[in-house]
Amino acid sequence: MSFTIPRGTQDILPGESEKWQIVEQTAHDLCRRYNYKEIRTPIFEQTELFARGVGDTTDIVQKEMYEFKDRGDRSLTLRPEGTAPVVRSYVGEKMHGWVNQPVKLYYTGPMFRYERPQSGRMRQFVQFGVEALGSADPAVDAEVIALAMELYQELGLKDLKLVINSLGDKESREAHKQALIQHFEPRINEFCADCQARLTKNPLRILDCKVDRDHELMGSAPAILDYLNEDSTKYFKQVQEFLSAMKIPFVVDPTLVRGLDYYNNTAFEIMLDGEGFGAITTLAGGGRYNGLVEDIGGPETPGIGFALSIERLLMALEVQGVDLIQDSQLDVYLVTLGDKAKNKAPELLYQLRKQGFSVDADYMGKKMKAQMKTANRQQAHAVLILGDDELAEGKINVKEMATGEQKLLQLGELEAELAALLQRKDEA
Structure with missing residues (x-):
């Protein structure tokens, strides 16, 4: 009997594994300089953690999770992303009571999503991510974005494009939500079943739909930036000012929405702005998630983070001809x-x-x-x-x-x- 590797997974062989080690060591060293400490969470968690933390209207929860029952008939899920487990640990370990705040954490590890395997998108993939919990200072937003950008730059990537947006605070999002409902509701029957189900619960997710992205109503949908209240506008302006002071170029894109329900205020993506990388150019994404800690049973706590795929990072390095292994000689x-x-x-x-x-x-x-x-x-x-x-x-x-x-x-x-x-x- 012969065995084949499960679809959507890969063996990382000698010659390639050294590249992974270099990426991971670079990330470790960078986090040390930014004073982020490593956290390691279980590969599987209670299913309800992701339903509540990631959002039950997301494709991840609705379609992509590897869910199973254990012998105690408990529903468990292989983690599809890293933020919810980190926040679960933050709440469970009462990190909000630690002397040093904000609590600045990073992780590296395998994630699992059942989706159609394609270049740079596997069913088992490895994420590196950071989370800063406990501060609502826009300077932390700028710091997290700077860390992500610096990792790519230290590894030799060029032609990076940083795109940012604000999803607003709770008040701003509610005003935008009502505007989106009014915009889409008259013709919602022209959209896919997922969009129809999201209309009243989370219409912002309609803007992230891959099936209906070319529908004419998408281009004319109300922009969140037009519904930001004074506090959200001021916050977003400060983030931009900090990035400008760091000389980190960025583009404001009012159509940028992240694929997870917990984001608010700052949202960002880092893309490869060059040829030869394929249709999916996003390398990393993240944003602020004030409210997520409360959703998972903790005290009111602001937070922000990002995650990136190491597989896509290595693909981008290969496209740009960056060779991480400079000396493979045996002594x-x-x-x-x-x-x-x-x-x-x-x-x-x-x-x-x-x-x-x-x-x-x-x-x-x-x-x-x-x-x-x-x-x-x-x-x-x-x-x-x-x-x-x-x-x-x-x-x-x-x-x-x-x-x-x-x-x-x-x-x-x-x-x-x-x-x-x-x-x-x-x-x-």
Whole structure:
């Protein structure tokens, strides 16, 4: 019997996994500089968490969740996004009582959505995201956006486009909601069943419909910016002023609506504004979600965050020809000749690895010539050649592959020689 990988998933093999490690390490380092701390939440949660947190009118909840019953007949769901679990933890662990506020968190991990697999959109995908909970300062909005932009820039992406909008506070959204209902209601029968169901509950989601996006009423729909009250207008203006002060270019798009119900006030997306990336150009999205903590059973707490797909990030890097792996060389490859030398190899390899060198050797019983070919394929910077005769004298040969220079050293001199050799490589 043969097995195939489940549809919409992927194996990340050596050669690719190193790129993931670089992206993840860059994200870790960046969050350290911004003083965001890592949080790790379970891969599955109570289904009701996402129905309440993400919104029961969203495509995620209605169509895309991997929901199952456990042996206790409890409904559980593989997490489709990261914000609701983080907020659930924030409430459960009473982080609102921590001394240092706002609570600034980040996460990296797999998410699951049952949708049609396509380029850059998998059923299991990995998200990196940040959440800042406890402050309603527009400076935090600007900080979160800046962190997202800086991650892409540090990894070498160019042609980025930041699009922002305001979805307004509760009062502004209610006024906009009524305007949208009046706009769509006379012709709602021309829209899909999902839009018809959302008309009175959350008509803003109609604007995000992929089925009816070309309907003429979409282009003439009331814009949220025309319904912002004084507080929301002032807030959005301050966010823009902070971004301008940081010299982060942005475009205000009054049609931008995020796909989750919990967003209000600031909303943003980062897109790749170039050729060759396909129809879906959005790399990251996020916004403010004041009210979500209360929906999940916590105290009134403002929050803002974003999430990005690492798969789409890597796709964008590939499109722009950015190679994250600059040096994949092995430091040292050990070639042995004779049984005694071969038996010495495990001890010598262990010692060199403890000293910090990346080292490998032959485990297939190859002749010396074949071992040297393997060292070349592994791009080893240096080759150690140890024969029975050299071992008897406590010596070893060190060959620098770039120059062909070879030295016969005492085994006790090996560490210092390798350190000097690799230092010359780094300085070259």
